[in-house]
Amino acid sequence: xxxxxxxxxxxxxxxxxxxxxxxxxxxxxxxxxxxxxxxxxxxxxxxxxxxxxxxxxxxxxxxxxxxxxxxxxxxxxxxxxxxxxxxxxxxxxxxxxxxxxxxxxxxxxxxxxxxxxxxxxxxxxxxxxxxxxxxxxxxxxxxxxxxxxxxxxxxxxxxxxxxxxxxxxxxxxxxxxxxxxxxxxxxxxxxxxxxxxxxxxx
DNA sequence: GAGTAGATCCTCT
DNA sequence: GAGGATCTACTCA
Numbered sequence: 001x002x003x004x005x006x007x008x009x010x011x012x013x014x015x016x017x018x019x020x021x022x023x024x025x026x027x028x029x030x031x032x033x034x035x036x037x038x039x040x041x042x043x044x045x046x047x048x049x050x051x052x053x054x055x056x057x058x059x060x061x062x063x064x065x066x067x068x069x070x071x072x073x074x075x076x077x078x079x080x081x082x083x084x085x086x087x088x089x090x091x092x093x094x095x096x097x098x099x100x101x102x103x104x105x106x107x108x109x110x111x112x113x114x115x116x117x118x119x120x121x122x123x124x125x126x127x128x129x130x131x132x133x134x135x136x137x138x139x140x141x142x143x144x145x146x147x148x149x150x151x152x153x154x155x156x157x158x159x160x161x162x163x164x165x166x167x168x169x170x171x172x173x174x175x176x177x178x179x180x181x182x183x184x185x186x187x188x189x190x191x192x193x194x195x196x197x198x199x200x201x202x
Numbered sequence: 203g204a205g206t207a208g209a210t211c212c213t214c215t
Numbered sequence: 216g217a218g219g220a221t222c223t224a225c226t227c228a
Contacts, residue, residue, distance in 0.1 A: 081210035
């Protein structure tokens with residue numbers, strides 16, 4: 001199992017990076033607790049030209065500044081005052097592209113994930129949905145800006161990959177306010193995987 | 203099983 | 216001062 005290099009994230013096509021993240025392993029080692037899961041669902045956010053992105057139109061604030069950095073770092077955002085959403089920043093400096101990790105298949109440290117989410121036993125809801133992903137892995141807003149090449153948070157490749165026909169595309173979830181851009185097929189997921197977040201048809 | 207309301211707080215206007 | 220890249224529980228049928 002090898003850690004993905006910075007060059008993986010710094011490519012200029014966020015859609016390709018998003019697709020290739022499927023099947024990779026997200027690892028966190030906070031406070032000595034080792035947890036990891038295989039990525040089965042992501043969403044791409046194409047910065048300045050994407051209404052659903054926080055950086056739409058070149059908006060640049062303290063919060064979004066992280067997205068303008070070079071690829072390979074974490075962008076964590078607090079949503080609805082409750083949910084921490086974990087993103088991977090891609091592309092190069094001054095291009096605010098990011099990928100939201102929406103679902104994982106738990107691999108290591110499941111007992112610790114259950115503790116963090118106040119669950120008794122493993123079920124498919126543990127890492128289904130972006131709020132649950134960061135909760136079970138212990139990711140919080142204070143982790144925004146840290147490198148994915150660090151020891152406590154990184155993404156690894158164990159050689160496993162999904163066949164093209166297993167990878168599906170669809171419109172993104174929860175971005176109805178984005179108008180026409182809400183229809184873009186920027187969400188990618190593994191077909192038939194039970195951890196992929198449910199059909200929210202609105 | 204489906205639909206809806208409530209939680210809860212940081213960020214930008 | 217408003218609203219958001221969401222989730223859960225509770226209602227009603």
